[in-house]
Amino acid sequence: MNYTIYLDVLFLVNFAMDYLILFLTGWLCRQKTVWWRCLISALTGSILFLLILWLPIPEVWMYYIFSYGFTGILMCFLAFRPKGIKAVLACYLCQLMVTFLLGGIMNWLYFVSPIRSWINGSWNEEQGIQLREFVLLLLLSGIIFSVLTVGFRQYRKDERQYLYELSLYFGERNIYGVGLVDTGNFLIEPMSRQPVAVADARWIEKLLPEDYQRLLQTYLEQGKIDYDRIAEDTLFKAKWIPFQAVGEEQGEMLGIQCGRLILKRSDACITRQNVVVGISRTPISKNNRYQMLLHTDMVEQEEQECYRL
Numbered sequence: 001m002n003y004t005i006y007l008d009v010l011f012l013v014n015f016a017m018d019y020l021i022l023f024l025t026g027w028l029c030r031q032k033t034v035w036w037r038c039l040i041s042a043l044t045g046s047i048l049f050l051l052i053l054w055l056p057i058p059e060v061w062m063y064y065i066f067s068y069g070f071t072g073i074l075m076c077f078l079a080f081r082p083k084g085i086k087a088v089l090a091c092y093l094c095q096l097m098v099t100f101l102l103g104g105i106m107n108w109l110y111f112v113s114p115i116r117s118w119i120n121g122s123w124n125e126e127q128g129i130q131l132r133e134f135v136l137l138l139l140l141s142g143i144i145f146s147v148l149t150v151g152f153r154q155y156r157k158d159e160r161q162y163l164y165e166l167s168l169y170f171g172e173r174n175i176y177g178v179g180l181v182d183t184g185n186f187l188i189e190p191m192s193r194q195p196v197a198v199a200d201a202r203w204i205e206k207l208l209p210e211d212y213q214r215l216l217q218t219y220l221e222q223g224k225i226d227y228d229r230i231a232e233d234t235l236f237k238a239k240w241i242p243f244q245a246v247g248e249e250q251g252e253m254l255g256i257q258c259g260r261l262i263l264k265r266s267d268a269c270i271t272r273q274n275v276v277v278g279i280s281r282t283p284i285s286k287n288n289r290y291q292m293l294l295h296t297d298m299v300e301q302e303e304q305e306c307y308r309l
Helices: 007-028 035-054 060-080 085-111 116-120 131-160 201-207 210-222 227-232
Strands: 163-170 173-181 196-200 238-244 250-265 268-280 292-294
Touching (some): 007 131, 060 085, 085 131, 163 268, 163 292, 173 201, 196 250, 201 210, 201 268, 210 250
Antiparallel strands (some): 250 268
């Protein structure tokens, strides 16, 4: 079977695909998109693609390196001018993700979707896909891609509303981490009636002095609070926090009263003094994405002026 390839048509199709991919990459990765830079980048990528097809390349792996590696990185650099190697690689990876996702959507529309016959139009095996069908396929794929990514970005935005960068202070010491607002956290310190945050034991251990670290180690190993050590070493910052877990009897949690907790995100900065932090004997995040579960009462207050931690 012989195929006739028209370089002008191949150039135009590749140019249109490259420009759409660059535009979607800039939009998805929040890069500054300048239309004429994208045009130059798409033009460069299309020319290099034709040269790679035209020139004899001895090995297949060399073809993939030049077509997907060198060309893709060069296109990202020309379109977005990222600063630094990490920024270039991040932009390139985002471009690859957009390419694969857009290509998958186009394959699904053309071969699987119920509107296949409408997309095909006058297509037949002898003529191949026509320009009208290709443009229609490209537009539909771009619309579906935009809808999917808008939903994903909205989901991440909603998720980020419950995350805070935090700084926790104990005396002159402090530690940084990420806190998640847990709507299921109803813990209250019984004496002061203050809301209680729950922290990962291994994370908060680095904040505590040695005497409190020994108390924490006993709690982790035995599962109970050593009240004798608290009395002997006068560890007055240690707190008793009762809790009730689903399917379990009432238990007790070791708590530590810390001097200050600062919660920070793009639109808020909240400071709480003398906050009580309960210590979890099990990890609170499987992927270590956050180190503290925040009580809702800790964030439902008037926002204060945000300052650099």
